[in-house]
Amino acid sequence: MIFPSNLKATLALTATAIYFHPAHAATTVIPSTSFSSYSTFESFWWGSDHNGRNSTDHSHIALASSTLSLIATPTSNAVPPTSTANPNPAIHYASGAIHAQSQITVTSANAYTISGEFSSPTAVGTWPAFFQQAVNSWPPETDIGEWKGTANNWFNTFNTSSIVKSTLVSWPTDLSFHALKAVLTAESNGADVKIDFYMDNVLQTTQYGQGFVGQPLWLIINLQQMEGSSGTPGPSGTTTYKVRNLEVTRSGS
Template identity: 70%
Template sequence: MWAKSELTRTLGAAVAVLCFTGAFVKADVTVVPSNSFSSYSTFETYWAYLYPWGSDHNGSARMKGSSSDHSNIVVGSNTLSLIATPTSNPVPPTSSANPHPAIHYASGAVHAKSQITVTSANSWTISGEFSAPTTHILPSTLTAVNGWPPEADIGEWKGTNDNWFNTFNTSSVVRSDLAAWPADLSFHSLKAVLTAESNNADVRIDFYMDNTRRATQYGKGFVGKAMWLIINLQMEGSSGSPGPSGTTNYKIRNVQITRTGS
């Protein structure tokens, strides 16, 4: 969960219709393929460096990374590694985002170039495998719209061995469901399925961990809102402080985004 100066979102694509035994069947369209972390060239086809709005958010890490700077954003073997390293500056700069904390870390964030817009004519699935440390850091995979909220956190870790599934309808109307998360840094799968409710205004979000549905939440008024998919390694903030004194590594692999319908 992020302090709420947040603008976040996720994805968009194209659709196919297949004819099968006389009926029209809506086919899945792969918006981001599961091999998008196989090389930097493939990564840069589907993903952009940093947050959609820049380098700072509401924690104590400043995001760094570009096509020529891979110190904190590393891609290879179909795995994305986001790396947070404490800075040695004795007088740390201040974040440009509320609540303007001191910047104690250099870290990494990426976002998908395509956006997600849930409508009555489509549904979306976001999935991947994650190795997440949990001590005073906020590694996240989430969706939210420009002009926050809405927001839906598919993966968030806040200083305990739990993953938080969150949906923000307003800054105070928040639904959170926690699922126990192993502390051994092994990879575990997370998935969210987003579908429009019959009122054509709200979005149902089914959250899965290791192929088991762990929570169902509802985003009020999420239909038609263009959203980003962001993967970031933020430090301290609402997860508490002080953060780790050494390097922290958050690994993500086999992330895939698909859309069914138009």
């Protein structure tokens, strides 16, 4: 079929406009300044069931120089307290944990980028983490940062308790800050979520969360878990886990 030249030009411009149609601007869900002060912190995070959140007690959750510190200290009791959760293990450490107030829900109309810089202890018995966990059920779970008593970071995606994808990446032991990032996008089937994991801006692995689309997730930073899978005995003194420049953005609606 032969088109008039002016119609060809119109079609070409239309095709170009469609191809280069700009994406929705990113919305900041949690700004990189959320650790800049206690008042700003409490606008974006909560942790009322853990020690140290309130404005007068920061022995386990502390802010300084726009950096969050989660601090674990051995319990001083001769007989340590026990957890109220089955199987009621002994609590050998008091430590900090926080949840983001905003839940993260990936849909076919949006995508999320979660990033930050982390200084993580790697000693035996330490178990800091940075992860997303289902609000209504378990799984879903994705671990952007998990250090279980070794000089490795674990990138994990739990589809069930037994169907787990894990990728271990070496982590420095000098407590320097390193960047972690996860980009979450819905797959074309409208059910699964593709998760690209980065360390220091280099793609480390891509994993897939089956049925994660539409599932609300908490974003959690914690040093609440000590010992257990990270080994025993844990440190005899204070352990500090630091986070800075944490940001969550959403593209699309």
